[in-house]
Amino acid sequence: MDSSTERQCQQLENYVGGDKRMAEITGSRAHHRFSGAQIMKIVNEEKDVWMETERVSLISSFFASLLIGKYAPIDLTDGSGMNLMNIETEKWEQSLLDFIFPGLENKLGELVSPMTSIDTVHSYWTHRFGIPKDCMILPFLGDNPSSLAGLSLLPTDIGISLGTSDTVFFFSPTFKPNTDAHVFSHFAPNSGYMAMICFKNGSLTRERARKMNGSSWEKWNEIMEKTPVGNDGFIGFFFDEDEIVPRKLKGDYTFEMDEKELKEKSPEKFARAVFESQCFFKHLYTQKMGFKKSQSSRILVTGGASRNTVLLQMLSDVFEMSVYTIEVDGSAALGGAMRARYLHSKTPLKYSEYYPCDNVSLACNPIPENVQTYRTLFSTTFKNRFDAFITE
Template identity: 25%
Template sequence: MKYVIGVDLGTSAVKIILVNQHGAVVQQVSKDYPLIQEKSGYSEQNPQAWLDQTVAGLSELLMDFDGNREDIEGISFSGQMHGLVLLDKNHDVLRNAILWNDTRTTAECQEITETIGKERLLEITKNPALEGFTLPKILWVKKHEPEIFQQVATFVLPKDYVRYRLTGKLQMEYSDAAGTLLLHVSEKTWSTYICKELDIPLDICPPLVESCNEVGVISADMAKITGLSPKTRVFAGGADNACGAIGAGILEEGKTLCSIGTSGVILSYESRDDLDFEGKVHYFNHGAPNSYYSMGVTLAAGHSLSWFKDTFAKDVTFEDLLEDAGSVPIGSNGLLFTPFITGERTPYADAEIRASFIGIDSSHTRKHFVRAVMEGITFSLNESVHIFRQKGREIHSIVSIGGGAKDDVWLQIQAEVFNAEVIKLSSEQGPGMGAAMIAAYGCGWFESLKNCADHFLQVKKVFTPIPENVKKYQSLFSIYQDIYIATKNINKKLVDFRL
């Protein structure tokens, strides 16, 4: 039996899966690492922590593997998007990585928009300038840490750094490059125009490759440390959302994905590069060859729920927490939650907005708050579904992955808020499975990624919306949308009081 490995470098942990030729996950390992949050709006990580935990996870995986290590033919990577890793001429890390959920770069986003122009920026990058993207982070370092910027020889994104350390080869692939705000998405080249206008040296942009390209093999040193064969073929991989789409079979027109991890996304496959969403949702290169995807983002999806648990229910398991919420009626007895704890992306692109519980009274207990958090996250994701439908996209079924796909109550909430069938897969590994599928395709096991998906992915359960519940949620969603408008100015006034 032959195998491939999928490495998913997330925000809170690296998850590694070993997958056989039938698409079965035969082993899996997860290793945590910390966030560094020095002040409100800041979010960083030490890239060495990613490497250390990835190596530890691979070593643990191989320690328990009773087959021939040379039967593990390939490895590929999924990774958190946008994070800035700055390297010097020796490819040593210059500072902590600034992550996707860091919101310190509002001024830099304004500079980008004013210098390039909103329409020109959308024409080149397909996306507006938002705090999460990589380019604003580069400009922030240039402005606030000039002594570091002077040493920059190149930059990479999180998974690309880990892959470099495992192979000694440095590249960036298109699905992650599309999230930097420096890539000409249609032409698949770094934008010389943007670099010139913003005085960013073009030569700090790394070489570009396709997601499915073989980019090297495991280095001899890393083979010794991890137990992998030095013959193990390494494939570039993709951004977490691109890999999540691959791992859920979102590989043809009409396919839509809901992914709830730390952040949350609604993602739709696109075969064209010329659709105009007016910057309301993101438009990126897919990990599948010659394709794209459009995507709306909730910045704090699963993060909102984990924040609530850590703050108010530390000794309760997630399973028990969500099970209690199942006994609460739709609307949580008049309690609504907006998941803006780190700002919001789609559709508001507002780094200053913060979360709210609206409608609290003395009848509410913890389970009502949990249900409200689950519903609020789903309402936020429905903002993106709403935009897609307004643009003529027909959405009748949605594949749900991530933490939100582990609980049947939440999946039913999704079906009724989205007013669509929600599909739960038999083996839901999300981005890690997508990375493994890239490796399987790269190793020649299948003629295409779609062919791989047909072999690897199976439907476990379908959740169908109940019409009367859909009507209730449509009324609640309208009220939910009013909360942003009502609290926007209040949150602006509170900014000066945040530490």
């Protein structure tokens, strides 16, 4: 991952008054890969290239440009992931643009709603591939928001993608910034915001726990049954790579237990601690980001580890919500098609009403005795340990 823009990120945050203020304005603290810092690096280090640059596009808007034969505008959803847009006004934050380069707005172009037609397809595509000349083109979205459109989560749902990195996402009617997460403008009108939290350490850390116990995933239940729910109160934090949520260096933080003794004499205790701490972190940050649970709330899980029944049950017990699995191939491409169909229908229904998320399978429900154990452990030991950990 490109981290060459660290200096520019610091400059941008210092300019607005810190990382918290940047998140309040743009929805995220300054990030290395976001366009604001990347543009600033070109302005600072490759002035000649910058002065010859006519237009700045995102990958999403560039692909839309190819279809309409001219520069396509950046949509509000992707625009909110650049550290350049005021997420509440949904306009470019002029002071940031001017700080990077006076006149930057002219190179960025206008911001448009994701749910509007930007033009019809260029004649090249009609002549070359027979696409009807009146085919409307919508603004393209990035992979994450377009995948959310494809999954069609309900406003009361939490989506969790379990992979090399674990990602938690949900919709929120109100804007609640957090420096450890991202908030984006919603792709559908009058639908609030999209919150996304990415945990860098996911399946690889779980895989390490499996190997340490010499088990297969098919027999993982047997390993978990060697330790009680709640792990006798033991909690650790485990990062195979430098973590971004929270921002901590890689390492196994076992606190009151000797790390070597834990791994050599109690590998099953280590394994449970890995799984439970990952679930607790996800629960904690959904709370921090303002998720409001209701009677109809569900967790929808996708990704490679969504077949791990132990992990799904643990998520259900920690969140106190039913867990469903959802399998959608090519969810980002599907999301684009679903948005196009939704716009073309001219329906008065909200996106979540037009596309009710019902192509799911129930995986598990919370187990009452486990819920009580986790509720107590989370609200006391875990939160206290976490608060002390982040201030070290």
